[in-house]
Amino acid sequence: MPHSAQALPISFPDPSRSRTYDSVLDLIGNTPLVRLNRLTEGLPATVYVKLDGFNLGGSSKDRIGLNIVREAIAGGELRPGGRITDTGAGNTAIGIALAGNATGHPSSSVPLPTLSPEKARLLEFLGVELLPGRPDVPREDPENWANVAQRRAEAETDGWWSHQESNGDNPAAHIASTGPEIWHQTGGRVTHFLAQIATGGTVSGTGSYLHEQNPEVSVIATDFHGSMHSQSNLYRVASGEPDAEQLERDWPENIDLDVIDRIERRDREAAIALGWRAAREEGLLIGLSSALSLGVALDLAANADEDDVFVVFSADSARDYVSREYNLAWLRENDYPELAERLARGDYSAPTHGSTDPDTVLVARADDRVLA
Template identity: 35%
Template sequence: MGSDGEAGAVYDSVLDAVGATPLVRLRRIVPEGSAQVWVKTEWTSPGGSVKDRAALAMVLDAEESGALRPGGTIVEGTSGNTGIGLAMVAAARGYRAVFVVPDRTTAEKQALLRAYGAEVVRTPGLVPQDDPRHVRRLAGRIAAGTPGGWLADQYDNPANPGVHERTTGPEIWAQTGGRVTHLVAGVGTGGTLTGAGRYLRRHGVTVVAADPWTYRYGGGDGSPYHVEAVGHYLHPLTGTDTWPRVYDPAVHDRVERIGDGDSLRTVRSLARSEGLLVGGSSGTAVAAALRVAAEAGPDAVVVAVLPDSGRIYLSTYFDDDWLTRRGFLDAVAGPRVRDTVGPYAPGLLVAPATTTVAALLAALDRAGPGGAVPVVLPRETDAVTWSAPDVIGSVRPADLVGLRPDERVGAHAGPPPATVGHGESTAAAAARLDAAAVGRHDAVLVLVDGRAVTQVRRDRLGGRPA
């Protein structure tokens, strides 16, 4: 707390308030004997996230080079935060702004973009990188087709990591009095990790990348996620997996892979035990920082960069119903779905969309009689659980009658099965399925931490009479 009578800073423009964010020590969720864990509170920047730094730096750089001229239009593909930062800068400096966002972006982020006067263009989030609907592809076309349009291109713009090397890294070093031993940051575009990491590595700091378990940066299969604004999703039909040019893997010393469940439960712990309301990528960073702190010992000083506020995730990460339906949280009262359906099968029989009819029929013969088989995007993986967004349909044995043996089952898939969370109240789950008119013989997927672990017939959950 500041001293009595101490005044806050005074600025000529809201943009002058970008950066210089406080460092806060975590007290209640750090186990005894671990290193100190401090967090860089990037959501205190005026646009609400770490992306304010990159947004302002990219615009100033474009103005200086002449790429962005007075009366121009700022265009970007964004999961939200970079767009919000650019929208703030656009409003303050008199530019029009157009942002392409994945359809999985929270309603709060989209509302913030519009509040700054920006135009929002929604596009499917789970498409191959070379699909014309892909966020970056669509943003590029809009920028090219707009008179005075300038594509910010946070993924390849060197001003993104450059600003973190000039500001974020030095701030952390100064705020800790040079005592920081470990930096932990999510990858995302790679700008924060690469820029701040470059500066701090020159001072002997160990740099740790925090990445969701399935994401490509840490060696995962790239399957869909529930934590926004971090990691690297890979659609199975992408031809060449292109990583952001601003991300330099040589900067970090190692990667800590964090499951979505650990990230989201850490987010809730930060709010309820530390009074810090932050987003999902912050949960990823803190979960990784706690691991690092436990290994580093009491003399180390770990700093985690927390990108944004939880206020833009109130409808998701802080909504008990949203979490429970996806298997991240238990309902307050039971019996719960897992109590009703009993032990889970050791694996979930699925049919990649490229599977032939003959191959699926052979698999069904080996597995014995069953209901609908979930049809999934084909991935090179031995996983026994599947990310729910990867389940794109379902097929029943009867659907295969009369088809050629070499036909692909994906072309004949019906709608994906309904889902329930494993910790959801059985009564609530059954009522929801009844309202959705899920039939008593229909297959229902059971989710644990957002991934399908097994399927059961609807009638095993009770509710609608047999």
């Protein structure tokens, strides 16, 4: 169904509201919150997107990079000139490099094999050492990415492994910044907060701040079918299934099930299609994890109340995906030929496959669970 045209702004923003900063590191946080108009046409609720791609290094992970490095220096764990090492999807390594380079700390990263070429080039440009490692093999395997990070940290006297998945300064960054920003930007009207879950820092930290302001806010973690978390029994434990009480695998300590109200999973293909649609119909440039959460928000907003205010967290921008999922040639060559043909025709619908129907995991109360 064609959308009605959106009215263009009649002028540029008031120049007297533009700001000047004392340091590039002041360009982390205070990211814009923008209301959607076209993708939400006909929906009763309001949907906003928190655009963390506006951070200095292009993602939400600048917030945690800054906080982790600052606190490690303050606490003496990171000694002068010491190398910082970690595993991750690439964005944290950029955030750590910004804060590390500003304070004289070189860094190394063991990225996911899906690291986009754009992020890899930026990391190299920032001087980050990229090391190969595998997240999909057991911890006993020397190639396991955590072992690679650990070995690199131990190879230098002042090497330090920042452990973003269990480092409390990761969620603390979101408690101190993302949560208060969203509360302020919505005037306390936020009713639903959605963010993709990896280390859990974003959803746990922001969610705990929002719950403190209003326990009724629904905090929703989103995930892809087939993700690392999906491949463990995390979700069965989270939903309190009686035969799934112990986690079968280490999981990020920064995932706080006392904060997360529910977990929603969707197909990667649906998120890719929505990422394209957001750009083509709303001019919204958001990454894949953002499109995943946006899809869930649009589903839920269809049955929501008029007063409901959804905030979708966008960790990074579409710019980071234009040589992979936001590229027709890449899609054709990488298992998505049918999707590529549909997108080329301007058809942004994503069929729901039987085996990957959207499903929800309602998180059980903490006292009903036994965690390993």
